[in-house]
């Protein structure tokens with residue numbers, strides 16, 4: 001349900017945020033700021049958890065210094081709650097309200113009553129951060145502030161927070177269908193697995209949430225791509241970050257073919273198998289230095305030269321296939337005659353990925369190697 005976070009501006013906020021801001025944490029000083037609660041239907045399973053809990057221990061590095069004056073600090077839009085209010089909402093955190101436990105604390109279902117004229121209730125999920133892992137008030141405040149700036153249909157919304165005594169609680173909108181994980185793994189025998197179209201829709205919606213965090217949120221929150229090591233670990237944790245970025249991006253191209261909305265536009269499974277077989281049999285040099293550039297071909301008989309930026313380029317003299325080259329971190333370079341033509345639309349990207357995967361497959365067959373089906377079996381033990 002969650003994702004990794006890395007906010008460029010966190011460090012700066014920490015520095016700029018003085019004790020005056022800290023006072024906002026104290027609900028008793030902040031009574032007048034309570035907003036009305038507007039209940040709405042919450043049914044979208046493909047929302048990403050806002051993941052504040054992960055910030056506290058997993059994202060201490062890689063933060064850049066940005067200049068953000070205190071006057072530029074936005075006010076925290078999230079509501080403040082007292083422990084008494086949250087306890088009442090969750091019926092004193094009783095076991096019946098318990099929804100689940102993540103790496104950073106327990107989550108309880110709650111019911112909040114609005115302070116408007118008519119009595120309106122809103123279902124919420126209350127995350128109780130582990131006391132052992134607590135940050136200081138300032139860090140907690142900054143993270144609440146960051147989360148309260150992010151709003152998107154495919155992100156779980158932070159409604160408010162409580163910092164009372166040694167308690168740190170986050171109040172999120174309640175997702176009635178629970179975690180996506182519950183619908184994918186360890187299904188009870190009587191539960192139907194999700195159908196293909198639903199899976200595609202969930203993946204597309206989750207991608208929209210990530211796209212917002214990366215490209216549209218202001219300032220951007222880059223849960224995945226700010227830390228390349230994490231990115232690689234997400235692909236296959238057993239590889240412990242040793243996944244070659246070039247292979248990763250190639251595999252992502254294949255994956256992008258498979259999640260096209262139009263069923264007719266999705267590739268046949270045999271093409272997918274062929275492309276993946278080809279990738280699985282590529283040899284990657286994990287020890288290559290940063291700045292190293294490679295071709296997509298994977299051939300060994302390549303010559304190197306220096307590019308303008310001082311990086312090493314591998315030249316394949318045998319054929320001039322795509323002309324696309326990749327940095328060792330997976331960044332794409334294009335040295336073809338259309339070098340400067342920018343591909344801007346996602347559709348073009350998709351088409352290119354499909355064409356490229358097919359090309360890998362054809363390349364594989366042309367070389368008369370074992371059939372794709374067989375090699376796929378081989379590579380999967």
Ligand SMILES: Nc1ncnc2c1ncn2[C@@H]1O[C@H](COP(=O)(O)OP(=O)(O)OP(=O)(O)O)[C@@H](O)[C@H]1O
Nearest residue numbers: 001002099100101102103107125172173174175179
């Ligand atoms: N907003 C929510 N609405 C409904 N249920 C939720 C909500 N947030 C969390 N839960 C429930 O609580 C469980 C724990 O969620 P949490 O986000 O803390 O951890 P996680 O994402 O499953 O794992 P981890 O934090 O270890 O990566 C989820 O599996 C889900 O069942």
